[in-house]
Amino acid sequence: MGNLFHYDNPIWRFMGKVTDIFFLTLLWVFLSLPVVTIGASSSALYYVTLKMARNEESYIFQSYWKAFKENIRQSTVLWLIMLALGFFFAGGLYIWHRAQFQGAAFIFWLYFVFAILYLFMLILMPPLTARLDTDIKNLFFMTFMVMLKNFSWVLFMAVIAGCIIALGVFVFWPILFISAGVIAFTHSKILEYIIFPKYGWDSVSRVEAKN
Template sequence: MANLFHYDNPIWRFMGKVADIFFLTVLWTLLSLPVVTIGAASSALCYVSLKMARNEESYIFQSFWKAFKENLRQSTALWLIMLGLGFFFAGGLYIWHRATFEGAAFIFWLYLVFAVLYLCMLMLVFPLAARLDTNLKNLFFMTFMVMLKNLSWVFFMAVIAGCIIALGIFVFWPILFFSAGGISFIHSKILEYIIFPKYGWDSVSGAESKN
């Protein structure tokens, strides 16, 4: 019975992880409110989540704020590029879906394929920005190559994100208070133990690693 209140008890460890996920979601939401800072907030979220996946997290706020400041410039540029691409694909899908001339359906499906690939890249680009110390050109190239070589896992990550958001919207809205942190944490487990080790990015001593 005494072990029930011990800090190393599995129940307390689990509750602590849930509390960290909630706090991460709050931090990400608050620092994303200006919209233009969503990229830096997402990189910081991934930075802390990757540490949590390796059980290396310390002070959540300090780690998040440090990563936010260090990634502000590059991640803001990254976010603006991804946002522009998102509008491009969304606009193209809307236009070609409404078009009625011959060949419009083919172009719509072509746009849809590229839009899906874009969403898959979105699953990876901020975690890689948080992990790797490289420029935007190399970051996009590595994100694209990692996505192609791990497409099934990236699809699985997208399904997880979609299911958590759908559960929060349509089934039990309090889930949304844990959504961003929960999605990022689950994704980080997949990245740290399945995808990153293929490229040597699981080592914190790697020359390209930020962590």
Template structure:
């Protein structure tokens, strides 16, 4: 097998890994309240993949899912609860008269951005480090500010495809297909490259 064939085979193998991880993530997220544990498991594997340290994909995913089930679920319930409250407040504010509406919309836009940033960091942190839920949430917020350029890039990588998917009926159909095949795992993969650099701030505490 020549060099070109080897590269092609490795690329195809990696694509298969992403599709498999995407399927595992979706299946384990079906009850909805398990999305946190499922996302944590996905990042556990992805953070190893970007360092070329992955082992058995399926075994690694389910081990991480089991090990982080309680913590991941609690964090997900906390973050989703905050998200629901923010969403309700935004709807409430939309019925106000300007300029009060404009002021509150600005406030909730900032709070919503902070919430998205925290969600992006909190599950990878859970996947990578042993810590209390309180400290994990605190570190997610601190990293959002301390590594703002990476944070903005990850927000774009995470939210951008979602926005594009919702543009119109055509993009919705294409987007849903891509999300079902490998969309979630691809977003996690791209983010994991940046997270690997971001987590350098904790290098002295790495396991």
């Protein structure tokens, strides 16, 4: 019975993880409110969850804030570029879906394919920004290459994110309070143990490399 209240009990470790994920989600939402900071907020979220995936987490707030400050300039530029691309693809899909002339359907599906690739890159870019110490051009290139070479795993990551959001919206709304943290944590497990080791990226983050 005494083991039930021991700090190393699996139940308490699980509850501690859920609590951390809840606070991470709150931090992500709060620091994403200005919209332009979504990139920096997301890379900071993955900085922490990647450490959690390796069971190396320390103080959640301090780690998150440190990564947010370190990555804010580059992550903001990347996010604004991706946001502009998002509007480009969304606008193209809308226009070509409504177009009536011959060949419009082909252009619509071409846009659709590129929009899917864009969404997959959007999933990978925050964790790669958190992990790699490189410039914007190389980040785009490496994100694209990692996405192509691990397409099935990135598709699985997209399905996980979609399912968690759908569960929160349509089944049990309190899930939304931990949704961002759960998505990032599950993605981080895949990245840390399946994708990153292929490229030797399974040990040092860009924030840690700067210090």
